[in-house]
Amino acid sequence: MTDLDTLTRATYKDHGQPTEFYYWGRGEQADEQDGTQVVVSTQGSKFVLRRTVDNQVVDTFGFRTKFWASLAAPEPEPTVDLVYVLVNGDFAVHAPGCKDVKRDLAKSDYSAPGRMSVTDYRAAVADLWYDQIRDDHADESELTEAEWSAYEMACDFHSCVELPGLPDAPAKTVRPAGKPCTCGCSEVTNRNRLYRQGHDAKHVAQLFRAVAAGKLEIADAMSVLPTEVLREKLAAQIARHIK
Numbered sequence: 001m002t003d004l005d006t007l008t009r010a011t012y013k014d015h016g017q018p019t020e021f022y023y024w025g026r027g028e029q030a031d032e033q034d035g036t037q038v039v040v041s042t043q044g045s046k047f048v049l050r051r052t053v054d055n056q057v058v059d060t061f062g063f064r065t066k067f068w069a070s071l072a073a074p075e076p077e078p079t080v081d082l083v084y085v086l087v088n089g090d091f092a093v094h095a096p097g098c099k100d101v102k103r104d105l106a107k108s109d110y111s112a113p114g115r116m117s118v119t120d121y122r123a124a125v126a127d128l129w130y131d132q133i134r135d136d137h138a139d140e141s142e143l144t145e146a147e148w149s150a151y152e153m154a155c156d157f158h159s160c161v162e163l164p165g166l167p168d169a170p171a172k173t174v175r176p177a178g179k180p181c182t183c184g185c186s187e188v189t190n191r192n193r194l195y196r197q198g199h200d201a202k203h204v205a206q207l208f209r210a211v212a213a214g215k216l217e218i219a220d221a222m223s224v225l226p227t228e229v230l231r232e233k234l235a236a237q238i239a240r241h242i243k
Contacts, residue, residue, distance in 0.1 A: 024068035083113040087191040095160040121165035150192035208237045
């Protein structure tokens with residue numbers, strides 16, 4: 001991460017007329033986000049800044065406009081390496097080399113622990129539950145407090161983990177009991193989750209077979225599914241079947 005105090009606010013000429021640099025906005029203060037790598041072109045009396053990665057226009061301004069820039073790449077945030085396994089629907093997270101990884105692996109369906117490098121606690125939780133979060137949301141910032149809390153509760157960070165933002169270990173409490181899986185099987189979910197792992201797809205398949213066999217109306221099948229994503233998946237299967 002770049003120290004914003006080291007950035008310079010100046011005109012393009014006073015910046016030395018670079019053809020490529022890192023752009024930090026042109027307000028009274030530099031944007032707090034990491035700088036965007038841009039290339040410069042001219043359009044009449046205007047400068048056009050385009051992102052290096054995809055050539056999309058970032059900003060357009062005149063010759064006398066002052067903006068924040070740096071020629072050096074922003075310093076990357078330090079990351080922490082972690083390993084994890086899925087145990088009974090929850091993620092057990094350890095520091096690499098922790099002797100208890102083997103113990104958790106013996107209780108998991110994983111053949112080897114997963115690995116990740118993250119900047120902080122929130123990034124770790126979001127990375128572990130990436131697929132489930134993206135089922136209904138663009139990213140974790142759209143989750144309600146209750147939804148985010150449910151994902152946090154399904155992550156067990158071992159005492160060996162040192163990670164920025166990691167909450168202090170709470171006093172031991174009785175964890176909330178689960179509830180029946182929404183697919184109708186006899187299994188119980190982990191606390192606030194609607195389904196056991198993989199049972200959401202199983203539920204969609206069950207409803208599709210019932211509709212295809214004429215045992216269930218489409219509207220009734222749709223009303224059973226708890227999320228729009230699952231209803232769209234069922235609708236897609238039905239549409240393919242009709243064709």
